[in-house]
Amino acid sequence: MSEIASRYNPKEVEEKRLKLWDKKKPFHATANKSDKGAFTIVIPPPNVTGVLHMGHALNNTLQDILTRYKRMQGFDALWMPGTDHAGIATQNVVEKQLVKEGTTREALGREKFMERLWDWKQHHGDTIINQLHKLGSSCDWDRTRFTMDHDYSEAVNEVFIRLHERGLIYQGQYIINWCPRCQTALSDEEAEHKDTNGNLWHIKYPFKDNPEQFVTVATTRPETMLGDTAVAVNPKDERYKNLIGTVLVLPLINREIRIIADDFVDREFGSGAVKVTPAHDPNDFAMGRRHNLEFINIMHPNGVLNDNAGQYKGMDRFAGRKAVVKALEELGLLAKIDSHAHSVRYCYRCDTIVEPYLSKQWFVKMKPLADKALLAFKNGKPRIQPKRWEKVYENWLVETRDWCISRQIWWGHRIPVWYDEKGNQFVARNNKEAQKLALAYHGKDVELTQDSDVLDTWFSSWLWPFATLGWPKESRDLKYFYPTTTLFTAPEIIFFWVARMVMAGVEFMGEVPFSDVVLHGTVRDAKGRKMSKSLGNAIDPLEIIEEYGADALRFSMILNSGQDIYISKDKFEQGRNFANKLWNASRFVMMNVSPKARKAELSDLDPETLDLSSRWILSRYMSALAQVSKAIEEYRYSEAENVLYEFFWATYCDWYLEMVKGKDDLNVQKVSYQVLLNTIKMLHPFIPFVTEELYSQFVGKEKILTLEPWPLVDNRFVDEGVEKDIGTLTGLVGAIRNARAQWNVKPQDQISCIFVASSEKSLGILKDNSAIIGKIARICDIKFLSQPEGVTNCATGVVNDVKFFIPLGNLIDLDKEKKRITKEVEDQDKAAKAIEGRLANEGFVRKAPPEVIEKERQRMAELKAKSIELKKAIECLV
RNA sequence: GGUCGGUUAGCUCAGUUGGUUAGAGCUCUUGACUUACAUUCAAGGGGCCGCAGGUUCGAGUCCUGCACCGACCACCA
Secondary structure: OOOOOOOOOHHHHHHHHHHHHHHHOOOOOOOOOOOOOEEEEEOOOOEOOOOOOHHHHHHHHHHHHHHHHHHHOOOEEEEEOEEEOOHHHHHHHHHHHHHHOOOOHHHHOHHHHHHHHHHHHHHHOOHHHHHHHHOOOOOOHHHOEEOOOHHHHHHHHHHHHHHHHOOOEEEEEEEEEEEOOOOEEEOHHHEEEEEEEEEEEEEEEEEOOOOOOEEEEEEOOHHHHHHOOEEEEOOOOOOOHHHOOOEEEEOOOOEEEEEEEOOOOOOOOOOOEEEEOOOOOHHHHHHHHHHOOOOOOOEOOOOEEOHHHHHHOOOEHHHHHHHHHHHHHHOOOEEEEEEEEEEEEEEOOOOOEOEEEEEEEEEEOOHHHHHHHHHHHHOOOOEEEOOOHHHHHHHHHHOOOOEEOEEOOOOOOEOOEEEOOOOOEEEOOOHHHHHHHHHHHHOOOOOOEEOOOEEOOHHHHOOHHHHOOOOOOOOHHHHHHOOEEEEEEOHHHHHHHHHHHHHHHHHHHOOOOEEEEEEOOOEEOOOOOEOOOOOOOOOOHHHHHHHHOHHHHHHHHHHOOOOOEEOOOOHHHHHHHHHHHHHHHHHHHHHHOOHHHHOOOHHHOOHHHOOHHHHHHHHHHHHHHHHHHHHHHOOOHHHHHHHHHHHHHHHHHHHHHHHHOOOOOHHHHHHHHHHHHHHHHHHOOOOHHHHHHHHHHHHOOOOOHHHOOOOOOOHHHOOHHHHHHHHHHHHHHHHHHHHHHHOOOOOOOOOEEEEEEOOHHHHHHHHHOHHHHHHHHOOOEEEEEOOOOOOOOEEEEEEOOEEEEEEOOOOOOHHHHHHHHHHHHHHHHHHHHHHHHHHHOHHHHHHOOHHHHHHHHHHHHHHHHHHHHHHHHHHHOO
């Protein structure tokens, strides 16, 4: 037999539970089963390439807590799981594999490459789903969706076609964010701004008619000068007013360019003259359109300079930059170089510097969609928590810009547009339909080719809340479970995803897809840095599950969740310890509660017949229950956990169980059992594994706890009076313990104690509970007196209206004790005096609410009385 | 540059519409094998509530300014 009596083993229990859940499928949601109605959450679909990290762990724990809670409340709770095909990210993974094999996607060809991708998805695509599963997520796993499932792809095409029909999709030549590494367009949201220290190069452009004179322009990207087709100045700028229309010669290229006037130019910045590169800068692009300038593209899609770059062709854009700067310097055309901090756009997938690039892309006209979402928002949908994000959300809807939805990659939903030889477009659901359209147009069959681009990943994700439920088909589930209830997600994707989902929901379902959006914090390390692989500061949730258990991971994470979550490995000990405490307290109760006592329900008990400690714990339990339910409803999970932690550990275990140890009373058994059982239920959404295991052990058969009803508050047991009475008792015990420690009384030293109560009621309570005080404070002898007698050489204490004396013989240092009590008296007097001052203040008496004044009066009286008692106690010490 | 947060014990955070002597967990110190639990129990230490003003009888809480940290947004070359 091991010396360690019992230690909770999470691994064993969690494995057992997972197996049971897999077998019984208790999380399956069926429409119209409960009269409480539907409760729906759709998972923010993680990337198929994903591996569980702390952010996922947090996000999914939050969802699981609410889903389990609602299920216990009797709702038809559906938590829809699934993954996102994550276009660029997934393609990158497989392309890396190809590189290792010494080949490329181009060499493989589109069809073969797609096969490789699907193959990869088949073998690795479920990794994160399995990991979420391990976390205890109670998703309806049989419904797991993938954004490239056949049905889902049909929904994507349907949306494209409907938007196209409404004139909300168009194609055009625009400056877009181009990632030369991924070789695809990026939406504005996919190009991240980062502050970067760069240079501002000042370049002199000579006049055609007077090569000795120059106009100086400034740029952060000197290589783009190769594509300049004008120099712009502000029309109101006195310095340049007369030069408008003058011709300059572009150095290195020797192209003649004109000085134009445009209000966009800021007179204060740089030299006040701007080089204009319409094909490589969004502002310049706009200016180019306004002034009919030539658009000269100087770059290949991979960032290498092309024929238009003259002698620099074939160079990478950054090599080209160096070469251009060097050449200008040699020509004496480089006026100066300033260091310049500015913001640069990076590809959010691969961190390459984004190139503004001119190309033909598909766009969605966002204004009409955004306006509808805005209207819904003004009507309160969705509610966003925390509230401060509402403004951010609203602003984006107001200032929304068109969405570039085409991507030049292969992994994704291919744009449902077909072309004939002449370039006529046919927008259709599939190849067959396109052929039909072409037939109708041409009067004969013609060869069609489909657009080679695919759609932005978010163009499928924005349909997630309804496409997962079978849209465009009108299924029973779609009708019942849509709209969903709450969306839990990170604030980073409020625009990418949340706002667009609202637009799609309003547009295609006529209803905002969720009533609440809860934006949670980022998981950070102890130093406040984002967890990331590259920083090496990431804590792997799987490692934590292995070492501490999934319950511990969940519990600690939620307990520590504020705005952002700062977490280090040792934090998980708290969760582990809590599960262990629960395990052991349960073992203790199992040992001490007879089968007969277990049959009783709380509702069978009559508060009148119960002893004080039972009435007390029941009252405390009811208040904890009310607080926890409310906190969960309001998404304050860390508070809910805190209440549970405090109630279960400090109140139930440390006080109640200690009080009733050895009490041979059927009612006490019933109460300790019921309170524990219901506490386990309350804890279940947070720590599903250990709670369900214990619950099953208690009940004597395997139970699925999330299907058991959530406990109800029974007001018969709410009793403030009894809480106060026990407060006196626990206070007394604390004071005596304190005294023992203070005077170094050994546990084996049995002491006797004399209590003096100033009211009959208190005396009665003391007498009824003498065993509790005696046992917990380890006192043998208790005497009760209704009024003080001359007692000498005593330790004393006062709690509420009860005073106690412990005759101590020579156990204590009387001087030291005198000092201690004297200090305490001083403290009381000081506090009383402060209140006295307040009460004497005219303004206070006149303006403060009467109940506050009354409270202060009472408080002062108490303090004074206590002080007097303590002074008497000092006399007793002689 | 714009918008919004944060600043309370050594650390992580609570602190509800202004109202007792500002709380909890962890850490730290001391003591304890007690009818489950040492992943335990008990006791204790530790706070100009970021700074400076203002409103008020009364401010951690409301207002103004400042400092520092952070997030998001953004086409000044």
